[in-house]
Amino acid sequence: MENERYQPPRNGVILLQVLVGMLFFVLVTRLWYLQIHHGDEFARQAHGNRLRHERIFAPRGRILDNNDKVLADNRTAWALSLVREDCRDIPVTLTQISVWSGIPLSQIWEKYQQDRFKVKAFEPLLLLTDINFDLVALIESEIYAWPGLKVVVRTKRNYPEKDMFAHVLGYVAEVNEKEMAADETLAMGDLVGKQGLELELEKQLRGQKGLYDVEVDAHARMLGKALREEPRSGNEMNLSINLALQQASWEAFGGEAGCAVVMEPDSGKLRAFVTSPAYDNNLFSTGISKRDWDALRTSNRFPLQNRVIQSVYPPGSVWKLLMTALFLERGISPRETVFCPGEVTLGNQVFRCWKHGGHGSVNMESAITNSCDVYFYLMAERIGIDKIEEFAKASGFGRPTGISLPHERSGLVPSREWKWRRFGRAWVRGETYNTSIGQGFTLVTPVQIAVYVSALLNGGDMLKPQLLENDGRVVTGRLPAKAETRNFIVGAMRKTASAGTAHVVYRRDADMGGKTGTAQVVKLKMGAGDRRLRTSEMEYTQRDHAWIATWGSKNGRTYVVVVMVEHGGGGSSVAGPIAKKIYDHIFGPAQDTPARGAQ
């Protein structure tokens, strides 16, 4: 049976054996390297390939007034989105959106062109944001015929009181790259506080996002998701501000530009915080349009300015409340009199009293109640600028009060050193005169005045102005004034209200005190015979600022009300009536005012 067998070449047989051996060895070695040696690393990469995380937005905490009235909450907002990949004919679809919404096609096109490259073809592109329910109903009834379109639900921060609380609450807007870099819990599209308490209370209000594990395919398309962490909503915050009082104060302001604060002198709580004009903070929640933003930014009435804490003004005669305390602390007797002839001459400069004919003989009390400038000129000269500076700073001026709002300004207490640094020139005596009546370089914020007046009433504690109902009393310093000093000033203010320049706030049913101020904005050159122009005759931006710093006490409740009207003119004629209306709200209409005495 045995055949003459063919013998394969020996080298060839070895070659085949070697090749098979090599195949096995090389492949298994490499597989070991990948799957065992680096297996964990690849497994991690595979996990990262497949799993994405999707954040679940936590509802932002509501903000309420001190009576649980809603000042900021979240509402549902509908938006219409388009997934390009699913859309058969984009121009026709956009036209249909225009037909539904009544928005010009060109505008929708513009939005589409602007955003189309920001999202992938399979991701929703928002075309209409914050659409009303009627439109949602209309679109939903026909949307089946329009693949790629979808109505999506989002939440939007809602400020029912709009402008009235704009500067207290601030606003939220979409997070920017810088904020994201600073806080890793933030992600694109998050709303964060940008201004006001929304910014200051960001941590409490934000809550904690939940987390979905999202399984995706290679095109990042979602295949399924599982809840990993529940979202936790932000804390609800009660403001110390009272909505009704805020409203009354806001209305009292009318159309004026300026601000008003109502502070409880014992606790430091702010009960009203008005700055006017303001803006509708709802504009920011879903992205403010460029047109609206430009309008706000360039308005010559500066609606973005928080006048209570960010605007600095010369305090005018309100400053005399501080100077008086200084005089007393420096040992000047309240009985000492000064003769006011209506002006004082210093070198070749004439410093006038506001009262043309002069006040005649004045003592400390009458100097306050009648706001006699000459008295303050002469006494201040005796004390000197250095002591004034020291005392003003110790009394809380020239530094922020510490209120929980961003961008608070310090104001300015001038000094020799400051002037040298600022202008390269030495201090001159006339500047001490100006400083003594709250003119010249001195700048204060209205909230500083409120803190100062509160300190006079509460025993000398300088308090941090509080905006939250549940925050405790925070003492930031002690007024460098003895009890007698404070009592004297409080008494002088009482007299100013009952018989002096602050009479406008006077009411019999309450213990009232006040001090007005009229701060010159521009120094008007006046010859000896010139008469002062009436406010109405001056250009708006040259008109004086009107101040009134007051307190009122009734039935054991005491409030400090400070009103500042920009370019309003006289303190008693413009700021005073506003303060009066605020007291009318707090204490009820004054009983001796027939016009309001209905009950």
Next chain:
Amino acid sequence: MDRRLFSYINWGLLIFMLLLYLLGVGNLYSASGTRVGGGMVFSGFYQRQLIWGMCGLVCMMAAMSFDYRQLRNLAWPFFLVSILLLLLVPVVGKTIYGAKRWIPLGFMSIQPSEIAKFAVLVLSARLLARDESPLGWKDFSTVLCVALVPCTLIILQPDLGTTLLLLLILGGMILFRGLRGYVLKTCLLAAPTVAAFMWFAGMHDYQRQRILTFLNPGHDPRGTGYHILQSRIAIGSGRLWGKGFTEGTQSQLRFLPERHSDFAVAVFGEEWGFVGCVILVTLFCLFLLSIFSTAVQAKDRFGSLLVVGIFFYFFWQIFINIGMVIGLMPVVGIPLPFISYGGSATLLNFTLLGIVLNVSMRRFMFKG
């Protein structure tokens, strides 16, 4: 047909082959699944592969049913037909992914380059079997020239993978047969020149790109390097035991490209881990050794060389495909026998094994 023949069948080879084929179908079932929502959706690849396997078995039977020595006479006609078909491709072929490789026949498409592989193999076996002594210049260049005709036509399609495979099969057969010393030395010296010529004149940009990417896969992770990175992630993440059947995340979530064709083994590696891969590689080695034993035991030189050609046909595909998927080789379009999906390839694989079984059955027969 002589009944005794069946008792001489290389059963080991048959069993290894069937095991590999079934593993391949199972793997395709998993690879064709796509996770959607909570469930899986399967495309029909594995079903079609099953049908192709049935057809392949018929082809295998047919390839076993005649005396393989008749192939020797049919070598030239086969070759000429395959050249004709290759010439037809540019005329009637359909273009898929920028390459014209298929001739549509209505219900299916055939790939003439697959037929050419077989034809070159048979013709080379015939040419190399002519005499016993190691090859001199004359025989060497004859074989080379004959093979260059289909190679040129195939590389124009363009199909670098098949061309390379053809040249490698031929090279393997020549090495097995043995070269005279001076021919071998000249070849070794000429190889760099030929390689340089291929690089600059014979390759398309994308082919060069693939090789460059192979050398530095991180360079362009979303582009050409994506295949390599993703397949390494898939295989590597399988670790020791794998993620389990149909549990491979990289494949089912479509991170892995061409997971049912060239990269099918990556799915296997991900789901069965190192243990599964070693079993698969071992199975392939046993399979190759079975072919190899047939080549050694063949009763004539033509049969032996024919089987050696088939050995190299499988060897290079296994080596290149797995090597490519695990990042040892550049990405060239070479499927893994029995594991990758492919109609023509399956038919050819079965047919070629039919021939190996044919040779093995007839190893003890008297000379006709």
